[in-house]
Amino acid sequence: MSDLTSPPTTVGQAPGSGAAWTDRYRSAVMDTFGPPQRVLVRGEGAYVWDADGRRYLDLLGGIAVNALGHAHPTLTAAVSAQLGTLGHVSNFFGSPTQIALAERLLELSSAPEGSRVFFTNSGTEANEAALKMTRRTGRSRVLALEGGFHGRTMGALSLTSKAAYREPFEPLPGGVSFLPFGDVDALEAAFADDPGSVAAVFLEPLQGEAGVRHLPAGYLTRVRELTTEHGALLVLDEVQTGMGRTGSWFAHQDPTIGEGVVPDVVTLAKGLGGGFPVGAVLALGERAASLLGRGQHGTTFGGNPVAAAAALATIGVIERDGILADVMDVGAHLRSAVEALGHPLVASVRGAGLLVAVELTAPVAAEVASRALDAGFIVNPVSPTALRLAPPLILTREQADTFVAFLADLPTTTGPIEEDR
Incomplete structure (x- = not known):
C-alpha cells in the first residue's frame, strides 16, 4: 500500500x-x-x-x-484485461462484453419483454439519441422542464433550459417547450393545447445542475398518466442519478422519487463506467425499442468492448460490496x-x-x-x-x-x- x-x-x-x-x-x-x-x-x-x-x-x-472512486483495483484490472484482449471492433461486430452489459442493464431496470439498449459514449449523446427517438413517433413537440440540464450537443442543448447555454448557439432544433418546474397546471395545459402533437416529456427525476431539486409529490405520476393517455413517451434522464447514485440502481426505482412510474426511455452515463466513458439509452418495451431502425442512428465507439467491460466491473463491484x-x-x-x-x-x-x-x-x-x-x-x-x-x-x-x-x-x-x- x-x-x-x-x-x-x-x-x-x-x-x-x-x-x-x-x-x-x-x-x-x-x-x-x-x-x-x-x-x-x-x-x-x-x-x-x-x-x-x-x-x-x-x-x-x-x-x-x-462511482468506485479512483484507481479501484477491480475496475482497472477489468479494463486492462479487456484492452489486452480486444479493444475496439466497430459496431459491424458484436462482443461478449457489449451483449452482457445490455442484458445486465435490462435486468437491473426490470425491463419488459421487447426492450433494447443503445450504447453511447456520454450522457449528452444518450440524450441526443433519445431526442431522435421522439421524432420517430411522427410528432415533433417535446416538453421539458425549466432548470433541466440534458447536455450541450445541439439536440441535447435544445432540451436544456438555461439561456446562457442556449443563446450563443441558436437557432436550435425546434419543437421544445419549457414548463415551470413541478407545475402540474402548466403540464396539463401544455397537453390540453394540442395533445396529439406531444411526442414526449423529457425530465430528470432529480434536477442535478439546478441544485439537486426534487419534483413535487405526484408530479411524475401525473406526467405518466398524461403521456400514456395521449400516446407520448416519458423519457427520464438518469445520466447523473442512475447507477446507484441515489441508493437504487435508478432513481425512479425509489418510490419516494419515481412514485412507481415506469418510463419509456431512460438515459444513462456518468457512473455507468466508473470513470471510463460510456453511456446508454434503455428503450423499455417494444414500442420504444423499435423507434430507431437500421441506419437511423449510429456511433463509432459506443459499446466498445473496453467501455462495456468497465461498466460490467462497476456494476459487479456495487453488487458484490x-x-x-x-x-x-x-x-x-x-x-x-x-x-x-x-x-x-x-x-x-x-x-x-x-x-x-x-x-x-x-x-x-x-x-x-x-x-x-x-x-x-x-x-x-x-x-x-x-x-x-x-x-x-x-x-x-x-x-x-x-x-x-x-x-x-x-x-x-x-x-x-x-x-x-
Whole structure:
C-alpha cells in the first residue's frame, strides 16, 4: 500500500508544479472551462492529489462519474484485461462484453419483454439519441422542464433550459417547450393545447445542475398518466442519478422519487463506467425499442468492448460490496450531520443517497467552494446559494464527517466570507 500522504512519485509522471502545468494548459487547451482549479495527478479511493502533492477528499467524483472512486483495483484490472484482449471492433461486430452489459442493464431496470439498449459514449449523446427517438413517433413537440440540464450537443442543448447555454448557439432544433418546474397546471395545459402533437416529456427525476431539486409529490405520476393517455413517451434522464447514485440502481426505482412510474426511455452515463466513458439509452418495451431502425442512428465507439467491460466491473463491484446500502446509509448520515450543525450559513440540505445539495443562506457558494478546496475538499458551487456533492459511492461516514467539520468551522456571517480569511 502506498503512503497516501506523500507526493506522487509514479513512474512516468511529468515533473512540474501546478502553476507550471496551468500555464501549459492555458497555451494548449481550448478555453471552454477556464483555467483548472488544480492540476490533479493521481487518485486512490475517495482521494486525489495535485501536482504539488496536496491531498483532497473528492466530494464531486468527476460530477457523479467515479462511482468506485479512483484507481479501484477491480475496475482497472477489468479494463486492462479487456484492452489486452480486444479493444475496439466497430459496431459491424458484436462482443461478449457489449451483449452482457445490455442484458445486465435490462435486468437491473426490470425491463419488459421487447426492450433494447443503445450504447453511447456520454450522457449528452444518450440524450441526443433519445431526442431522435421522439421524432420517430411522427410528432415533433417535446416538453421539458425549466432548470433541466440534458447536455450541450445541439439536440441535447435544445432540451436544456438555461439561456446562457442556449443563446450563443441558436437557432436550435425546434419543437421544445419549457414548463415551470413541478407545475402540474402548466403540464396539463401544455397537453390540453394540442395533445396529439406531444411526442414526449423529457425530465430528470432529480434536477442535478439546478441544485439537486426534487419534483413535487405526484408530479411524475401525473406526467405518466398524461403521456400514456395521449400516446407520448416519458423519457427520464438518469445520466447523473442512475447507477446507484441515489441508493437504487435508478432513481425512479425509489418510490419516494419515481412514485412507481415506469418510463419509456431512460438515459444513462456518468457512473455507468466508473470513470471510463460510456453511456446508454434503455428503450423499455417494444414500442420504444423499435423507434430507431437500421441506419437511423449510429456511433463509432459506443459499446466498445473496453467501455462495456468497465461498466460490467462497476456494476459487479456495487453488487458484490453492498454499495447501494452504503450509499443510503452514508448519504443519510451526511445530510443529517450537516443539518444538525445549525450553522447560520446553512439554510437546508436536500438530496437522495450521495447526490446532495447544501443550500446556503447567502449567495456565497463560490467562496465556500474555494475555501473548501484550500482545506482539501472538492465540491461544486452549482448555484450562487448551493453546493453540490456527488462523491464516490464508496465514501465512508468518517470521510463525510471531515467535511461536516469543515462546514462547522465556517464563519457565521451571511455576507461575503472571503474577508474573514
